[in-house]
Amino acid sequence: MDETKEEMQQLRCKASELLLREEWKESINIYSQLISLCEQHLCSSSEFKRCLCLAHSNRAEARSRLRDFSRAIEDCDRALQLQTEGTHVKALLCKGKILLSLDRYSQASDCFRQASKLQIGGSSETLHGFIYRCKKLELQSRTGAFDVSDWVLNGFQGKPPELAEYVGPVQIKKSEQGGGRGLFATKSIDSGTLLLVTKAVAIGRAIVDDDHDESAQLIMWKDLVNKVFSASTTCPTTLRRIYALSTGKPEAEEVPDMHLFRPEFDIDIESSKEDEKPEMSRILDILDVNSLMEDAASAKVLGKKNRDYCGVGLWILASFVNHSCTPNARRLHIGDCMSIHASRDIKAGEEITFAYFDVLLPLKKRRELASRWGFSCNCKRCRFEQVVCLQREEQMREIEAGMEAGGELDMGGVVVKLEQVMRRWMLKEKEKGFMRASYWPAFSQIFKSERLMSKWGRRIPAAETVAESVAEAIGGDDKVVKVAVAEGLKRGGGVAEMERAMRLGRGFYGKVMKKQAMRALLELDIHEQSY
Numbered sequence: 001m002d003e004t005k006e007e008m009q010q011l012r013c014k015a016s017e018l019l020l021r022e023e024w025k026e027s028i029n030i031y032s033q034l035i036s037l038c039e040q041h042l043c044s045s046s047e048f049k050r051c052l053c054l055a056h057s058n059r060a061e062a063r064s065r066l067r068d069f070s071r072a073i074e075d076c077d078r079a080l081q082l083q084t085e086g087t088h089v090k091a092l093l094c095k096g097k098i099l100l101s102l103d104r105y106s107q108a109s110d111c112f113r114q115a116s117k118l119q120i121g122g123s124s125e126t127l128h129g130f131i132y133r134c135k136k137l138e139l140q141s142r143t144g145a146f147d148v149s150d151w152v153l154n155g156f157q158g159k160p161p162e163l164a165e166y167v168g169p170v171q172i173k174k175s176e177q178g179g180g181r182g183l184f185a186t187k188s189i190d191s192g193t194l195l196l197v198t199k200a201v202a203i204g205r206a207i208v209d210d211d212h213d214e215s216a217q218l219i220m221w222k223d224l225v226n227k228v229f230s231a232s233t234t235c236p237t238t239l240r241r242i243y244a245l246s247t248g249k250p251e252a253e254e255v256p257d258m259h260l261f262r263p264e265f266d267i268d269i270e271s272s273k274e275d276e277k278p279e280m281s282r283i284l285d286i287l288d289v290n291s292l293m294e295d296a297a298s299a300k301v302l303g304k305k306n307r308d309y310c311g312v313g314l315w316i317l318a319s320f321v322n323h324s325c326t327p328n329a330r331r332l333h334i335g336d337c338m339s340i341h342a343s344r345d346i347k348a349g350e351e352i353t354f355a356y357f358d359v360l361l362p363l364k365k366r367r368e369l370a371s372r373w374g375f376s377c378n379c380k381r382c383r384f385e386q387v388v389c390l391q392r393e394e395q396m397r398e399i400e401a402g403m404e405a406g407g408e409l410d411m412g413g414v415v416v417k418l419e420q421v422m423r424r425w426m427l428k429e430k431e432k433g434f435m436r437a438s439y440w441p442a443f444s445q446i447f448k449s450e451r452l453m454s455k456w457g458r459r460i461p462a463a464e465t466v467a468e469s470v471a472e473a474i475g476g477d478d479k480v481v482k483v484a485v486a487e488g489l490k491r492g493g494g495v496a497e498m499e500r501a502m503r504l505g506r507g508f509y510g511k512v513m514k515k516q517a518m519r520a521l522l523e524l525d526i527h528e529q530s531y
């Protein structure tokens with residue numbers, strides 16, 4: 001027996017040393033040996049029981065560092081079952097932290113509460129900190145009451161605010177407009193209302209000098225693939241969610257139960273399907289269809305100091321949102337989280353869509369971009385412009401030619417000609433908005449140049465009119481909102497002008513941002529004239 005106890009001591013010392021050195025895999029190995037030794041001698045002495053309990057707690061810690069959450073939780077539960085004083089708190093703390101990172105806020109909170117009751121003496125500050133965090137996140141995830149204004153107003157100091165997973169008034173259904181499934185509003189909502197907040201499964205990042213920097217793009221992509229594969233290997237819930245996403249064969253895809261995407265969801269490990277093992281080829285297909293670049297405009301603004309720092313990621317629930325060139329929703333990137341809000345008023349039952357690419361472009365360019373995603377957009381705006389292009393081929397060709405030539409003079413010509421023909425064709429306001437959105441690059445070139453404005457300004461509508469009409473057609477967009485703000489500022493920033501800009505800003509930034517923070521953000525880039 002003494003020999004066995006000595007062996008136990010040796011394994012214990014070795015494993016804790018490895019744990020301290022953060023050599024997780026090796027420490028798991030040794031703890032596994034220690035566990036089997038203790039299990040064999042469990043009945044002979046209480047020392048083995050204490051050691052077994054501690055070994056499970058510590059192996060849980062090491063497993064959780066490798067994000068092997070389900071097996072880490074199994075270890076915590078075993079330690080809790082053995083219930084040896086002291087280690088009990090350790091296992092509860094570890095389990096709580098894992099549940100917190102799996103967005104199971106109330107279950108995490110229960111663990112921290114139990115631990116704080118058991119903790120005798122010592123500082124309970126950490127536990128109270130965790131309990132406070134759980135409470136805050138649980139409230140956010142239940143009510144959708146998010147506010148990132150303070151962080152914005154503090155100049156993005158420190159880490160981005162921690163945001164809870166939130167599933168608002170949305171549901172997945174078969175889509176009529178896009179292929180496969182889509183996300184739909186379950187009730188009528190107004191512009192700026194938050195629809196969901198979701199943390200990335202993973203984000204691949206790299207410094208990209210320009211759009212053609214292929215090696216950096218490859219690094220970013222490989223980083224994403226490895227992280228997603230590893231996340232789906234270690235967490236059955238993540239795998240189940242990832243496997244609900246499209247592989248690019250819409251006809252074969254079922255509508256998953258919304259329950260699967262709610263924050264407190266947990267699959268019963270026993271019931272996790274045997275055949276649900278991550279397969280690299282399926283994961284690659286899924287990433288091909290669903291991964292998104294961090295939206296350039298918002299990622300750049302919301303806390304990124306280095307503007308060439310690019311990221312491509314996978315955000316599960318957001319992956320059910322189809323594209324439209326006249327979208328009604330917007331995404332914002334705050335740290336690793338994506339929030340999606342209505343960029344216009346949305347009716348109950350309406351499909352929620354956002355833009356996969358810049359939609360302030362003519363039909364031909366948008367078609368090219370959509371074809372890179374493997375679909376052709378059939379939204380209201382694309383259908384309308386297709387008819388215009390067919391029926392008014394000659395005039396549209398002239399406008400297109402001016403656009404492609406790209407000179408300042410040509411831009412003036414493009415805009416004046418476009419406004420003339422739209423008057424002649426007696427287009428409705430909404431239709432004018434569609435066309436103006438398509439030729440926005442020409443409008444914005446004129447609006448941002450005093451010289452061009454003095455030459456063409458009297459022959460085209462005012463910047464605010466164009467900005468409002470475009471925003472009406474495609475929802476809030478930072479380039480468009482900035483024009484409204486710049487105009488407001490030029491006129492001395494009067495209340496009415498700023499109110500208008502703020503209304504448009506609400507569509508772009510959503511209600512997670514108070515007016516003051518939105519104003520700070522909008523003014524930030526005005527001087528760069530990045531519209």
Ligand SMILES: C[S@@+](CC[C@H](N)C(=O)[O-])C[C@H]1O[C@@H](n2cnc3c(N)ncnc32)[C@H](O)[C@@H]1O
Nearest residue numbers: 178179180181246290319320321322323375377
């Ligand atoms: C991120 S997924 C969107 C959700 C997907 N429809 C599903 O069933 O899971 C992207 C894929 O959806 C389809 N899609 C998205 N927007 C579309 C649109 N406007 N028209 C047709 N297909 C679209 C394309 O097949 C695209 O590759």
